[in-house]
Amino acid sequence: MNDIPKAETVRGKDRYKSGVMEYKKMGYWEPDYQPKDTDIIALFRVTPQTGVDPVEAAAAVAGESSTATWTVVWTDRLTATEKYRGKCYRVDPVPNAPGCYFAYVAYDLDLFEPGSIANISASIIGNVFGFKPLKALRLEDMRLPVAYVKTFQGPATGIVVERERLDKFGRPLLGATVKPKLGLSGRNYGRVVYEALKGGLDFTKDDENINSQPFMHWRERFLYCMEAVNKAQAAAGEIKGSYLNVTAATMEDMYERAEFARELGSIIIMIDLVIGYTAIQSMAKWARRNDMILHLHRAGHSTYTRQKSHGVSFRVIAKWMRLAGVDHIHAGTAIGKLEGDPATVRGYYDICREDFVPRNLEHGLFFDQHWTSLNKLMPVASGGIHVGQMHQLLDMFGDDVVLQFGGGTIGHPAGVAQGATANRVALEALVLARNEGRDILSEGPQILAAAAKHCPPLRQALEVWKDVSFDYASTDAPDFVSTPNVA
């Protein structure tokens, strides 16, 4: 803020007089505090209720996400209380959003259990999100210190080892989600997997809500999928995989399904974000022990990531998931059918793939983040994309991404295998052209048209989907102005 409110911390015995005291007076507003290298820093977007002082609101967030309760307690004096207090050290008005403030809160590392996402989330997004003096609250970003990052396993496999296992280098991987997402029998489901893989995809995928339903129990799906994978692999002479979703009601069920997938020779399994952080970490450890690639479908995230005023930004979820240890994460397409402002999505991709991610407000990244050689996490672009956008996808995301065309493979007029071939030919033609130094963003349509000359399925695909785009305003673009005020 332009005039930074001074610290008002009450010290000595007055601080512990029974009764209620403003949070900013209890030591949760410390504008002179210099965060330590080992501190965890959280950036919140705070919307105080009308009439509530923004600094008091921000101090309350720091308090309620660390040591405070609503009243003074004498038992604080049994602890090194100043160390354990979350300290709000900076409050800025959000550019172009009256009534909203960015509050920076630093937490001592000792507040957190090593290697536990459940623990950090219970602190940082626990009770505080229901706190009445706030209209809304959003966790925008976190700075995770090296000392904390190093307590996590990280991605079970990682991009480098995944590519080595698959023997696929120098191009994005291609996938498709089997459609319709519900209702196919195991035998029919496997047909789609076989056709798509034989046609040229690297992966097929169960959808998030394919578990074990009356129309197809999980063992049926696994058996038919692996028949399809092996047949396609022999037909192509190339490694293939199908993400077998092991999401289930209990850990015991999930382990049983994962073990069956391993027994059948699957190289990859899949879980949904809704199974919870602890279950995700358990499956990541299982995947590391069993040489299995672990795909995460971010089912449910939009309930709390999409609106700017309240919830948790997906960039925080992406950071947590890289710590937790999944190998694939859906991180947006920017141009497809699902929410995703292009600049914001680039920020997610950097979080997944880079070893050091510098602060970049334009991409919604508020802090430098070191990953200290934690494995890289493969982002997945999925949802309403098609072959006519291949040049944009390749230009935006580069090689280390799984591009998933579900409808854009299975909906091909000549069949599933032809849809897969169209996508693979388009991708290879564009990678070749890019490497030759051509500007694929502007020349993309011509490059695709030229490739289509020797590939009729590509010609048909370009024709069918030529006019499809999803042009809507994004609900979650970064708020920043490039002035010293916030930068």
Added chain:
Amino acid sequence: MRITQGAFSFLPDLSDAQIASQVQYALRKGWAINIEYTDDPHPRNVYWEMWGMPMFDLDDPKDVVHELNECRKAHGERYIRLSAFDCSHGWESVRLSFIVNRPKTEPGFRLERQEGVGRNQRYATKSYAVDNPEGSRYR
């Protein structure tokens, strides 16, 4: 059949000029080119034979194409691939790999099955070519 390993197997076979421009791309990135060949193209056969050492100090794509043609003279009836290796921290792995030579006919693979307990099957992918000894598989 046509084995679809590598980055460009769905495109028509690359000309030497096209290969040279991919090499140029890799060299610009600081990657070292390696030429490998095999007559056992099983998808899990990682270690193809090396045609000499990776060309760490080479900076002209023409030299790579020359080496490739030398390799073709010796092993033209086998699969040959070019790979580009990135030694930078965090990668230390292959960054691009594509097939640049194929046998005249590619017999492909047989899927062998062994019926197991329940409906479980053990699968094995077998190259038809490897029924002959190494060196006499694609004549």
